Amino acid sequence: MRAIELSPTLIIGSGLVGASVGCALTAAGIAVHVTDLVPAHVAVAASRGAGTTDPVAPGDVRLVVVAVPPDRLSDVVASALKTYPHATVTDVGSVKGTVINDLRARRASGLKRYCGGHPMAGSHLAGPVAARADLFVDRTWVVAPHDTAAAATVLDVQELARLCGARIVTLGPAHHDEAVAQVSHLPHLMSALTGGVLNEVPASHLKLAGQGLRDVTRISTGDPGLWRQIISANADAVREQLVEVQAALGRLIDILDDPDRTDADLEDFLEWGRQGTRLIPGKHGTPAREFAQVTIEIPDAPGALARLFADIGEAGFNVEDVSIEHDAEREVGWLAVQVTEAKASELEQTMEAAGWTVRH
Amino acid sequence: MRAIELSPTLIIGSGLVGASVGCALTAAGIAVHVTDLVPAHVAVAASRGAGTTDPVAPGDVRLVVVAVPPDRLSDVVASALKTYPHATVTDVGSVKGTVINDLRARRASGLKRYCGGHPMAGSHLAGPVAARADLFVDRTWVVAPHDTAAAATVLDVQELARLCGARIVTLGPAHHDEAVAQVSHLPHLMSALTGGVLNEVPASHLKLAGQGLRDVTRISTGDPGLWRQIISANADAVREQLVEVQAALGRLIDILDDPDRTDADLEDFLEWGRQGTRLIPGKHGTPAREFAQVTIEIPDAPGALARLFADIGEAGFNVEDVSIEHDAEREVGWLAVQVTEAKASELEQTMEAAGWTVRH
Numbered sequence A, B: 001m002r003a004i005e006l007s008p009t010l011i012i013g014s015g016l017v018g019a020s021v022g023c024a025l026t027a028a029g030i031a032v033h034v035t036d037l038v039p040a041h042v043a044v045a046a047s048r049g050a051g052t053t054d055p056v057a058p059g060d061v062r063l064v065v066v067a068v069p070p071d072r073l074s075d076v077v078a079s080a081l082k083t084y085p086h087a088t089v090t091d092v093g094s095v096k097g098t099v100i101n102d103l104r105a106r107r108a109s110g111l112k113r114y115c116g117g118h119p120m121a122g123s124h125l126a127g128p129v130a131a132r133a134d135l136f137v138d139r140t141w142v143v144a145p146h147d148t149a150a151a152a153t154v155l156d157v158q159e160l161a162r163l164c165g166a167r168i169v170t171l172g173p174a175h176h177d178e179a180v181a182q183v184s185h186l187p188h189l190m191s192a193l194t195g196g197v198l199n200e201v202p203a204s205h206l207k208l209a210g211q212g213l214r215d216v217t218r219i220s221t222g223d224p225g226l227w228r229q230i231i232s233a234n235a236d237a238v239r240e241q242l243v244e245v246q247a248a249l250g251r252l253i254d255i256l257d258d259p260d261r262t263d264a265d266l267e268d269f270l271e272w273g274r275q276g277t278r279l280i281p282g283k284h285g286t287p288a289r290e291f292a293q294v295t296i297e298i299p300d301a302p303g304a305l306a307r308l309f310a311d312i313g314e315a316g317f318n319v320e321d322v323s324i325e326h327d328a329e330r331e332v333g334w335l336a337v338q339v340t341e342a343k344a345s346e347l348e349q350t351m352e353a354a355g356w357t358v359r360h
Helices: A016-027 A039-047 A070-083 A097-105 A151-163 A173-200 A211-221 A224-233 A235-257 A263-278 A304-314 A341-353 B016-027 B039-047 B070-083 B097-105 B151-163 B173-200 B211-221 B224-233 B235-257 B263-278 B304-314 B341-353
Strands: A009-012 A032-035 A063-066 A088-091 A116-119 A140-144 A167-170 A291-298 A321-327 A332-340 B009-012 B032-035 B063-066 B088-091 B116-119 B140-144 B167-170 B291-298 B321-327 B332-340
Touching: A009 A016, A009 A070, A016 A032, A016 A039, A016 A151, A032 A039, A039 B304, A039 B332, A063 A070, A063 A151, A070 A088, A070 A097, A070 A224, A088 A151, A097 A173, A116 A151, A116 A173, A140 A151, A140 A173, A151 A167, A173 A211, A173 A224, A173 A235, A173 B173, A173 B211, A173 B235, A173 B263, A211 B173, A211 B211, A211 B263, A224 A235, A224 B263, A235 A263, A235 B173, A235 B235, A263 B173, A263 B211, A263 B224, A291 A304, A291 A341, A304 A332, A304 A341, A304 B039, A332 A341, A332 B039, B009 B016, B016 B032, B016 B039, B016 B151, B032 B039, B063 B070, B063 B151, B070 B088, B070 B097, B070 B224, B088 B151, B097 B173, B116 B151, B116 B173, B140 B151, B140 B173, B151 B167, B173 B211, B173 B224, B173 B235, B224 B235, B235 B263, B291 B304, B291 B341, B304 B332, B304 B341, B332 B341
Parallel strands: A009 A032, A009 A063, A063 A088, A088 A116, A140 A167, B009 B032, B009 B063, B063 B088, B088 B116, B140 B167
Antiparallel strands: A116 A140, A291 A332, A321 A332, B116 B140, B291 B332, B321 B332
């Protein structure tokens, strides 16, 4: 593998994402230059450690990171390809197909030096004041090469993501856009729909709101101006998802309308929802954690269960779930404890050493 | 006000909610008797401090709390009204209209001694092993008197909720059911719809899932058997909400389909969603917290912003949001810091004492 050299890098757009990329690259020893249409943004980004505001000779620039709002992306990428003739150019936009399509439609030159990217990280704070070198650590960074990107270009963008500490996923632009429609844009719109109907709900009813409603609606408070651009740029893929929801919603209303509906119809619908949710892999793309069950006899003695919980707690085990099983024949109870697979045999041994009976 | 005496109380159904009510009442000095169809549940509930498994003379019982699954509620309430002739009878079900309607349809006797309730608390753990005396502390407990309930009955149920540490909201059964359809059952179904469509999403796309998707789909993993009963019992009110969502979803798809759509159309939709979400009051029914802004000048000197953040942090202020404002005329930057209203003037004084310029 060749040594990849990204110095100097130019960041166009010093908002939260651009400035954070600057901080991460600077921390990795790359010479970073930051720019922005708003002079105050550049000054703040520089003061946060994102790089220098000094100019850079266009012919020297090795990498350009375009971090401007979605509806200006292709303009700025096209002009960067022209202005920085030896640079790899990437962007950090949430939608990838429109950018390459726009660039092709305008016959932009140097396309083999462009490869899109999408770091999937953010903050509820906006702007360069919230910039952090570790914003992308362990987050997904999609590298989305179009079919005429040069291999060296793709390697440069992967190196950028790697230096920012991100997990790299490589997907073509169309696949990327379908995926984010499914896992990001549709959920955002479902959250907005759930929030929107609350406009008609009396305040006395909203007092009953619990954590569930708060979770479902949380992301709907994202900036409408930014999300309008994101969804507009990915309208076809988003529409396809919405039509699927529309069909499922119609089926659900039909179930409620059916005077002959069985318990199973509605339960099947709810089970379908639960199954889909369970397909989401564990946090940060690691596989969903597997749990193992350890089953311990509850002696028929006063306070036995309390002592059992105390012993489990003292041993420092992180209990994920517990349930009681009842042995109808023997009048005895069993406590089923869920722990991570890695901890199960340790828990068994600890409990047996403490005198409890473990079912094997 | 008369002194309300709830001893002895009988709890029918010793799952998480029933056993937790038992623990709270026991802690409050009430004599509590627990029962359940499953002997092991009663034993576990008693071992968790929910009450005694000793029998109680039916004529002595002052309060019966029915905490059985939704589809058995009206049966058990009707039989409790008969068996315990001097007791106030309440339940803890998530839907209130069906119970009183069923009781009336079967001409149950003693209805003036019945008043429904709905403690809005739960846990991701189920069953009496997870029982806690503080499960209801600061949570909402809806007391839902029907129009022929005796005043003394309602007072008993309010006292029960008070002893459990809950915040009492009194709403008629129909209003309650409409409210929970809006703030609980619809969000559950929206979460299930969002999760359900993931069944068709390839695993390589699901790897891009972030916190937003996890938040929206979290509640869809609730027990389909239980939620089928809840939604089935509240089908009319839930259907009304679903039809509103259906109309809004149709409008959204029309916006995406419209070749002449303006930026404003989609942004208006997203803004509508955000506005509705913002109507949700602060956690636990307190009003949403008000924030105040303190604006501090950023001197034009290297490292000024970093020093400013350090000073704010050292003073121990909890910054809710920050943004930079730029003064176009004076080439100066301002840092706008959001803190709770109560803290704003303290922050101003602290920063001025440290030599910063605060804008008033």
